[in-house]
Structure formats: C-alpha cells, structure tokens
Amino acid sequence: MADVKKMEPGAVLVAGGSGGVGRAICAEFARRGAPVAFTYHRNRAAADALCAEVAAQGGLAEAFQLDLTDADGVSRLVDTVADRYGGLHSVVYAAGPSFEMSFVSKLTPKTWADVFAVDVNGCFNLFNAALRVLRAQHRGNLVALSTCALRRPPKADVLSAAPKAAIDMLTRTIAKEEGRNGIRANTVELGFIAAGLAAHHMEHTWSAEMTEGIKKETPLRRFGRAEDIALAVAFLCSNEASFITGQALAVDGGFSL
DSSP, X not given: OOOGGGXXXXXXXXXXXXXXXXXXXXXXXXXTTOOEEEEESSOHXXXXXXXXXXXXXXXXXXXXXXXXXXXXXXHHHHHHHHHHHTSEEEEEEOOOOOOOOBOGGGOOHHHHHHHHHHHHHHHHHHHHHHHHHHHHHTOEEEEEEEEGGGTSOOTTBHHHHHHHHHHHHHHHHHHHHHGGGXXXXXXXXXXXXXXXXXXXXXXXXXXXXXXXXXXXXXXTOSOBOHHHHHHHHHHHTSGGGTTOOSOEEEESTTTTO
C-alpha cells in the first residue's frame, strides 16, 4: 500500500474533513504518514474528536473552521496550510451542503441557488486558491467527491447530481489545463455510502423497502463504507496513480452499471 511519506512533501488539505466520509479520508491519509489539515463549518466537536483520534494513532491532523463560500477566507487558509507544512501534497473537496431530496417541481429557486452557491462555488474557491500553490510547486493533486447519479440519475436527487456535474466539469478542465504544470485532478463518484448524507437519508428519509431495493440494485449487494471512498481518494493522490488525470472513478458497488 502506498505511503505518503514516499511521495512529495506537503500537507493533505481536506475540505469537509469532519463529515462522515471526509473523516475517513483524513484518517486514511494520516495513517499513511501525511500531515492532514481539514476544514469544518460548524461542528467543532466532530473536528476536535477527529484530531484526537488521529493523534492517538500517532498521526497529525489540524482543524480549521471555514466557510467555503468565503473566497478570501479560503485563499488565506490555503496559504496558511502551505506555509505551515512546506506546501500542499493534495487537496480534497469532500464538503457540500445538506439538503432534503425533492422532485424538481417541488424545489424553490432559492433552494436551488443556495445549494449551487455552497457546493459549486465552494469547490471552485478551494481549487482556484490551491492552484496558485500547486502551480508554484509544479506538482500536486486535486480530488473532488462526486456522485454516481451523474451516470444513473435517480428521481428526487437533482440537488446532488446537478452541482456535482458542474464540479466534474471544473475538475476535468483543470486536468486538461494544468497537466503541463504537474497537477493532476480527478473525481470519485460515490454510490450509496453508509455515512454522511446518505446515512441520514437511510435513517430519516427512505423507507425500509427503498433502502433494501437500492441494495438489491447494487451488484455487490451492500452499501459502501466511508473507508471505501477514502482508499480510492488516497490511491488517486498516490504515485501509483501518477498517469491518471481527468478521470471519474465510480466507487458504487456497480450501481451505475
């Protein structure tokens, strides 16, 4: 298994690291020896718990409160992390707003605009700021979490799929423009993962029949784990993936087939 210590130096910056999937990503990079800086929006208790968990395993994780829609604040944080840890090894967008599933006909223009403002603009602010550092280093990795709904759109999930489609295009365009600068950019498309927002819907929104139906439609006949996503992200940021860029890796148990 890859060891970040054998790669280029610098921190791994994870936006949304205190969330269910983001937490696993931070833990995986820390396990591999990378210093991890991560952001949280409001849940300070979850951020502190993650720092303590990583420290107990002999790793290093530092939490930063951040509103990703604040472009100036994002830029300052990126510079702070790069200065503190001697650069950026990888930057991972694992954030995004919570929302209730809804048919398009039931959405309001404000809800639509708010979700796009947080998700799409937040990812842009992060990657745009990171590119200044990565271009100066002439190396680095960007990974954004996306959704398998881009391949197989489910009903009532447009608030997940539509912003991620924009993020997917942003990431692919960066890959095409910045490869000459030693920068790789990829996405990981999540299937139904028993963590984060999906776990919330499993518990509070979906019926038992719907949940079981999703499992039956997944060829591997199970929901994914947060650790499945973490391993995929770490792979895409590793030397083993050094010739992979502009790709969307579906980690969905085959659901999108």
